[in-house]
Amino acid sequence: MPLGPDSTERIARARGDLRMGVPVVVDGLLVAAAETLTPARLSALRELGPAVLAITARRAVTLKARPYDGDIARLRLPADVGPDWVRSVAEPADDLSHPLLGPFVTLREGDAAAHRAAIGLVKSARLLPAVLAVEVPGAVAFAMAHGLTRVTLAEAAAALADATTLSEVVSARVPLAVSRATRLHVFRPADGSEEHYVVEIGSPPRAEPVLARLHSACFTGDLLGSLKCDCGAQLNAALAQMGAEGAGVLLYLNQEGRGIGLANKMRAYSLQDQGFDTVEANHRLGFEDDERDFRIGAAILREMGFLAVRLMTNNPAKIEMMRANGIEVTGRVPLKVGHTAENARYLATKAEKSGHLL
Numbered sequence: 206m207p208l209g210p211d212s213t214e215r216i217a218r219a220r221g222d223l224r225m226g227v228p229v230v231v232d233g234l235l236v237a238a239a240e241t242l243t244p245a246r247l248s249a250l251r252e253l254g255p256a257v258l259a260i261t262a263r264r265a266v267t268l269k270a271r272p273y274d275g276d277i278a279r280l281r282l283p284a285d286v287g288p289d290w291v292r293s294v295a296e297p298a299d300d301l302s303h304p305l306l307g308p309f310v311t312l313r314e315g316d317a318a319a320h321r322a323a324i325g326l327v328k329s330a331r332l333l334p335a336v337l338a339v340e341v342p343g344a345v346a347f348a349m350a351h352g353l354t355r356v357t358l359a360e361a362a363a364a365l366a367d368a369t370t371l372s373e374v375v376s377a378r379v380p381l382a383v384s385r386a387t388r389l390h391v392f393r394p395a396d397g398s399e400e401h402y403v404v405e406i407g408s409p410p411r412a413e414p415v416l417a418r419l420h421s422a423c424f425t426g427d428l429l430g431s432l433k434c435d436c437g438a439q440l441n442a443a444l445a446q447m448g449a450e451g452a453g454v455l456l457y458l459n460q461e462g463r464g465i466g467l468a469n470k471m472r473a474y475s476l477q478d479q480g481f482d483t484v485e486a487n488h489r490l491g492f493e494d495d496e497r498d499f500r501i502g503a504a505i506l507r508e509m510g511f512l513a514v515r516l517m518t519n520n521p522a523k524i525e526m527m528r529a530n531g532i533e534v535t536g537r538v539p540l541k542v543g544h545t546a547e548n549a550r551y552l553a554t555k556a557e558k559s560g561h562l563l
C-alpha cells in the first residue's frame with residue numbers, strides 16, 4: 206500500500222491548507238481562500254499571471270456584478286487593488302457603511318469548473334465562499350516544486366458529492382437527567398470533516414420507527430441559551446420527550462449555522478443587526494439559505510440500523526431529505542418551544558421563506 210495520501214486525504218489536506226492561507230492547486234488553477242489571503246501571498250500570486258476573484262452568484266448579486274457562470278462569478282482583479290479590496294468583495298460587513306464601487310469586470314470566456322470546485326472546497330472549510338485564482342501551466346510540476354497540495358477536478362467533485370461515509374469510533378454510557386439509560390456514540394466521517402454525535406436513549410428496537418431528532422449544532426443556542434433562536438429549547442425538549450418515552454435517538458450534527466460554521470454564522474448575525482433577515486444575511490455572505498447536507502443524518506441512522514423514524518421537527522425539508530435518502534418517516538412530532546420576543550422575526554422568516562411549520 207502506498208504511503209502517500211490518496212485523493213480523499215489530499216482533499217482533507219487542501220481544506221486545512223486553505224484555512225491556513227496556503228494556496229492549493231485545483232486542476233490547472235492555483236487558488237487561495239480570500240478570507241485567509243495575506244498581502245505577501247497576494248503579491249506572489251499576482252506575479253504568476255492575471256488573477257481573478259471567484260465568488261458565488263449570491264454574493265455577485267449583492268455587489269451588482271454579473272454572474273456569467275451561472276452559480277458563480279469570476280471578477281477580474283484590478284491592477285491597483287490590494288488585500289483590502291479582496292476582503293471587501295468577499296466579506297459583506299461594510300457593504301452598507303463603505304460600499305465597494307464597481308463596475309466589476311466579470312469574465313464570460315473560459316471554463317469556470319475549477320473555480321467552482323475551489324469555492325466548494327472553501328465552503329467545506331467553513332470559510333467565506335470566495336477564492337483568488339491564477340492559472341498555472343504545468344500544474345503538477347508547479348505544485349510539486351512549491352510543496353503545494355494538488356487535487357484534480359474529478360477528485361474534488363467526487364469528494365464534495367460523497368460526504369456520507371462514516372463509521373462509529375466509540376460509544377459509552379452517559380447518564381443524563383432525562384434518562385439514566387443513555388449512550389453517546391461518536392461517528393467519524395471518512396473525509397476528515399467534523400465528527401457527529403448520537404445520543405441514544407434506552408434501547409430502541411431497530412425494527413420499529415424510532416423517535417428521532419436531527420439536531421444541527423448551535424453553539425449560541427444549545428450551550429449559551431441564546432434567545433435569538435429556538436435551538437437550545439428544542440434540544441432540551443427533544444431529549445426530555447425521549448426520556449419520558451424511554452427511547453429515542455438524537456443526532457447532534459456538527460453543521461453549525463445551517464452548515465456555514467460559527468464564524469460565518471456570527472457574520473450573519475452582524476448583518477442581521479444591520480437589518481437583514483436570516484435568509485438575506487446568508488445570501489449577502491454568498492451562501493444558500495441552508496448549506497446542510499442531511500444525507501449525513503440518514504447515513505448515521507442506517508449505520509445504527511434504523512430505517513424508520515418519527516421525526517421531531519418543524520422543517521418539512523428534513524422530512525423530504527430523509528425520505529429521499531431511504532429513511533421512512535412514519536410521522537412528524539412538532540417541537541413548539543423556545544419562542545421569545547428576540548426570535549419572533551427569525552421564526553417568522555423561517556416560516557415565510559423556508560417553509561417551516563410554526
Ligand SMILES: Nc1nc2c(ncn2[C@@H]2O[C@H](COP(=O)(O)OP(=O)(O)OP(=O)(O)O)[C@@H](O)[C@H]2O)c(=O)[nH]1
Pocket residue numbers: 419420421422423424434435436439460461462463464465470473474483487517518519520523540555
Ligand atoms: N446561518 C444561520 N444559521 C442559523 C441562524 N440561526 C440559527 N442558525 C442555525 O440553524 C440551525 C438550526 O436550524 P433551524 O432552521 O433552526 O431548524 P431546523 O433544524 O432546520 O428545523 P427543526 O428540526 O424544526 O429545528 C443550527 O445549525 C443553528 O446554528 C442564522 O441566523 N443564520
Ligand SMILES: [Zn+2]
Pocket residue numbers: 423425426427434435436437
Ligand atoms: Zn440556534
